[in-house]
Amino acid sequence: MRRHKEHSRRLPAGPRQTGPRALSGRLPGAVAVVAAAALALAGCSGSSSSSSSASATGSPQASGSPQVSGSPQASPTPGQQNGGTQLQDAYQTVIANVLPSVVQITTGESLGSGIVYDDKGDIVTNAHVVGTATTFTVTLANSTTALDATLVGSYPDSDLAVIKLSSPPSGLKPASFGDSSKVQLGQITLAMGSPLGLTSSVTQGIVSAVGRTVTEPQGPGSPGATIGNMVQTSAAINPGNSGGALTNLDSQVIGINTLAATEPQTNGAAAPGIGFAIPASTITNIANQLIKQGKVTNSGRAALGVTARTSFNQQFQPAGAVIVSVTPGGAAASAGLQAGDVITKIDDTQVDSLNALTTALASLTPGRNVTVTYTRGGTTKTVDVSLGELGTP
Missing domain, CATH: 2.30.42.10 (PDZ domain)
Structure with missing residues (x-):
């Protein structure tokens, strides 16, 4: 698979927490073996459980022994089935509504994501995605044709930028932006973008925190901005997701995927489940000014x-x-x-x-x-x- 220099911002996570991982190296030998066996079983449960089940159900049963496959506890209740189906349907509805508004942005060998802002061809993304470039190619979610785009304006202090398609196609679908003040802990979120160049990818999580103030590392197009009021999410944000959409289950964009945390103790390895998104209120405030006047005069900061x-x-x-x-x-x-x-x-x-x-x-x-x-x-x-x-x- 072709390698891209994907755009993503990384910042150090907090101090490494002590826990089972740190203690495992000091387990007595017999206990360590048991622990390793338990991990091996847990790691193989997806494949081995199905073969074990087939073996059990195919073996002769002792007279009077209950069949495992017929146990009432083995099947979800109708209520559980309906709940799972409803949540799945909600996910698929959001994806169908929002994914057409999420694009892939390429600048030379670099790659990131963006969100269709209006039907005139304006696309909002991160400032660190556009960097110092002024021309780009954009690929829509429902097309493989690369479209030309140019820079409208960039505001690195809030890590936001707007680019515009040179010849906007008909049928562009602008995203709907939510009310940042209504974002709450525990809300289900979906992160959409092009992580590692995999276009139109979706991950899921929840809102882990709101009101975070985060300082970015310095990089092309970004002076190491400090951004307040960010949304923290457990939805996976990987290189290439920057500039993509973080949505709620009402098909509204509540943030723009911007940062993923890393652990300094692991040489910059990703800290799973810790990502940050710039809130919708900041996005619309900055984007509107960039589109209307090419610069920001009222940042709200x-x-x-x-x-x-x-x-x-x-x-x-x-x-x-x-x-x-x-x-x-x-x-x-x-x-x-x-x-x-x-x-x-x-x-x-x-x-x-x-x-x-x-x-x-x-x-x-x-x-x-x-x-x-x-x-x-x-x-x-x-x-x-x-x-x-x-x-x-």
């Missing part, structure tokens, strides 16, 4: 109006975010903050690096009043700041 870098103490440990420059007329300038000031806290949130400052701001909203703690000339000071809004000139 809080900003201090400064350029900063990580500050280090005498022991060369991160100790804050030092302001390099202040935007004239911005929130920091209006509050009297200056270049050289070292920010150490936003309200009660400690700031020991530029990343910590960015993360703290990602969870806040424009117009909110916060107390900024900073040092100037070795003296600790505080000032109240009314946050501005992150945008582009």
